[in-house]
Amino acid sequence: MEDNLIIKTEKLTKRFPMGKSEFTALKGIDLSLGTGEFAGLIGPSGSGKTTLLNIVGSLDTPSEGKVIVLDRSIGNLTAKEAARLRKEKLGFIFQNYNLLAVHTVYENVEFPLLLLHIAGTERKRMVLDALEWVGLTDKIKQKPPQLSGGECQRVAIARAMVKKPSIVLADEPTANLDAANSHNILQTMVKLNKELKTTFLFATHDEKVISYLKRKIYLLDGKLDKDETVSN
Amino acid sequence: MIRFLLKGLIRDRSRSLLPMIIVAIGVMLTVFVRGYINGIMVDMIEQTARFSTGHVKVMTRAYEENMDQVPNDLAMLEISALTGDLRQSFPDIEWVSRIKFGGLIDVPDENGETRSQGPAMGIGLDLLSDHSEESERLNLDKSLIRGSLPETSGEVLLSEDFSQKLEVDPGEVITLIGSTMNGGMAIYNFTVSGTVRFGNTGMDRGTVIADLHDVQRALDMDDAAGEIIGFFSSGFYDDEIADPVITRFEAQYHDEEDEYAPVMVRLRDQEGLSLYVDMTNFMGTIIILVFMVAMSLVLWNAGLLGGLRRYGEIGIRLAIGEEKGHVYRSMINESIIVGVAGTIIGTACGLGLSWLMQTHGLDISEFTKNATTGIMMPNIVRARITPPDFFIGFIPGVLSTLAGTMLSGIGIYKRKTAQLFKELEA
Structure with a gap:
């Protein structure tokens, strides 16, 4: 893998059983992403965006082809190795925020660090840093049901970023947000991308998100349709 | 975490x-x-064990075969010796002699004429000996409704419901009319010392509790008893205790030829208790x-x-x-x-x-x-x-x-x- 390549897929095919037949969600995708990219998988529903994101995130495995993420072949990882990759190197942001409702903002952001067995003092510093990035230091004791949608998504970003992962995978992160909150969230992610050199890969069909992307990878019916890099 | x-x-x-x-x-x-x-x-x-079956019971074979008829003519003789042997062979078990009997209770008026009468089931047990625990075992003290427990020979307890039915009070005399061990007619006067309620409908209906020696006298059963009952020291019936006791008893007393030979039965083998x-x-x-x-x-x-x-x-x-x-x-x-x-x-x-x-x-x-x-x-x-x-x-x-x-x-x-x-x- 080239030095700055962080994600590489070769002839990636993914099939799902559908009754007695099969549905092919991804058809021979070849794709490479480098460190620090701010890229998005764009396409209508059913184009294969989320499937590709799940495979890159080691939540699923390819049916055919090769997927290399951070020098690890996703298809060959054991469940434990995949969990370790996600725990140490990947961050996830979801459309529905998916915060742990009974835990406070602080505890939600702290959770990935607990899995990494980071010591208490260091963990506290990292959590507060992450909450400061997203401007939520005044809400640390509140619980998700007490927050607005925008605030919840900022907590989700802080949770994804707190361990400073190499890659953040964001699936329709603005789908449940209004325009103002969407821009706010995206600006936060752009800032983190610049400051921490974290690679962001989105799955989206939201024009607001698309307008922020530096690289736009269009998928259609499971195939790579277009790959555009936006010049500054 | x-x-x-x-x-x-x-x-x-x-x-x-x-x-x-x-x-x-x-x-x-x-x-x-x-x-x-x-x-x-x-x-x-x-x-049931306290009032009737004990944890194990010794009877003659003939009595055991007709036990539901309470056949005192088939009762055991020389029970003092047998009880002594049992106490020596099985010291962990408390052995008591009892006589169950049936008869008619007649309540006479001041002229000796029948005022009231009714059928009764009686139990003769050791009420008057100093060391006897029969009174506690049957919880007679707490069951007492009127009067007192028998303190001297000739006194009996009646079930409260029975006494009301007969309209007899403590202190009054009643007459047991029954059958002696030898088949003769038994007529014996007792004084009612008190009345009890057992908390058991069957027994409350018509029961007489008398001292064993009084019953022996009344029924011509000198040194005889229908049953010798054993109670385990744990206070509860247990097959595992009963079985070896019976095995040892049979080894000592078993006699196929003699219908008056003593036999021992477990609680579970009596009155459908299994x-x-x-x-x-x-x-x-x-x-x-x-x-x-x-x-x-x-x-x-x-x-x-x-x-x-x-x-x-x-x-x-x-x-x-x-x-x-x-x-x-x-x-x-x-x-x-x-x-x-x-x-x-x-x-x-x-x-x-x-x-x-x-x-x-x-x-x-x-x-x-x-x-x-x-x-x-x-x-x-x-x-x-x-x-x-x-x-x-x-x-x-x-x-x-x-x-x-x-x-x-x-x-x-x-x-x-x-x-x-x-x-x-x-």
Whole structure:
């Protein structure tokens, strides 16, 4: 893998059983992403965006082809190795925020660090840093049901970023947000991308998100349709 | 991490409080029902043992074969010697002689004419010896309604209902008209010292309690008795104690040719008590097994619903990098915490209820007043707390909760991570 390549897929095919037949969600995708990219998988529903994101995130495995993420072949990882990759190197942001409702903002952001067995003092510093990035230091004791949608998504970003992962995978992160909150969230992610050199890969069909992307990878019916890099 | 998981467990009441309440209710019912049924069954058996069967009983073979007719003409002779032998051979068992008899009780007026009369069942037992525990065994002191216990020869107790029926009061004389051991007519006067209520409809209907020696005199049964009854020192019937005693007794006294040779029978072999003894022995196990199955189904469903509801949380934890095994183990640990806490609460509540039931009892005399079974049903049924009641609830409470969680948690392993994720997104 080239030095700055962080994600590489070769002839990636993914099939799902559908009754007695099969549905092919991804058809021979070849794709490479480098460190620090701010890229998005764009396409209508059913184009294969989320499937590709799940495979890159080691939540699923390819049916055919090769997927290399951070020098690890996703298809060959054991469940434990995949969990370790996600725990140490990947961050996830979801459309529905998916915060742990009974835990406070602080505890939600702290959770990935607990899995990494980071010591208490260091963990506290990292959590507060992450909450400061997203401007939520005044809400640390509140619980998700007490927050607005925008605030919840900022907590989700802080949770994804707190361990400073190499890659953040964001699936329709603005789908449940209004325009103002969407821009706010995206600006936060752009800032983190610049400051921490974290690679962001989105799955989206939201024009607001698309307008922020530096690289736009269009998928259609499971195939790579277009790959555009936006010049500054 | 443990603190994080505990916080989640405590704050999410549908994960902690609700299942804990379900477990506590189930365990409470298990402990209470076990104590209650145990109380009823043991009470029934022991009451029958105290009044009638003993834990083991020695009779002549001929008497044993016609025992339901109380055939005193087939009673044992020279019982002092036999009782002495039994006390020497089986010192852990208390041996007492008794005579059951039937007859007519006649109450004369001041002219000696019959004022009232009625059929009676009588028991002759040792009431007047200093060392005798028969009075305590039959709880006569606490059963006394009017008058006093017999203190001198010739005094008897009547059941209260019988005395009211005969319109006889303590201090008055009654006449027993019956049959002697030799087939002659027995007419013997007794003085009523008091009346008792046994709490047993059959006995309250018409019973006379007299001293053994008075009955021996009345029925010409000098040094004779229909039955020698043995009571185990534990106070409770146990096959494992009874069987070797009978084996040893038969080795010493068995004589196929002599119909007057003494034979020994266990409590379970008298008056159809076998089923009750078996039921008492297995009731706890049966209740626990039935309850475990029922609780497992309930908690499995609760666990399944809880698990399905938690697929979102599980999905996110897996996405963040927690291993499936760790998630599964944390669910199991949670279920153990919930199961143990629920069991402790349920056991405490169950014991509390059992204690109330043991102390105050439940009057079922309305249901038993026409009872005609050989077994003596107490009119007031009580629970009985025994040592197993303190820990028996842990079996269904913890194991069923654990089984339910383990079954529902298998979904974590069976579903692909991405599938859990789709359910999370849904």
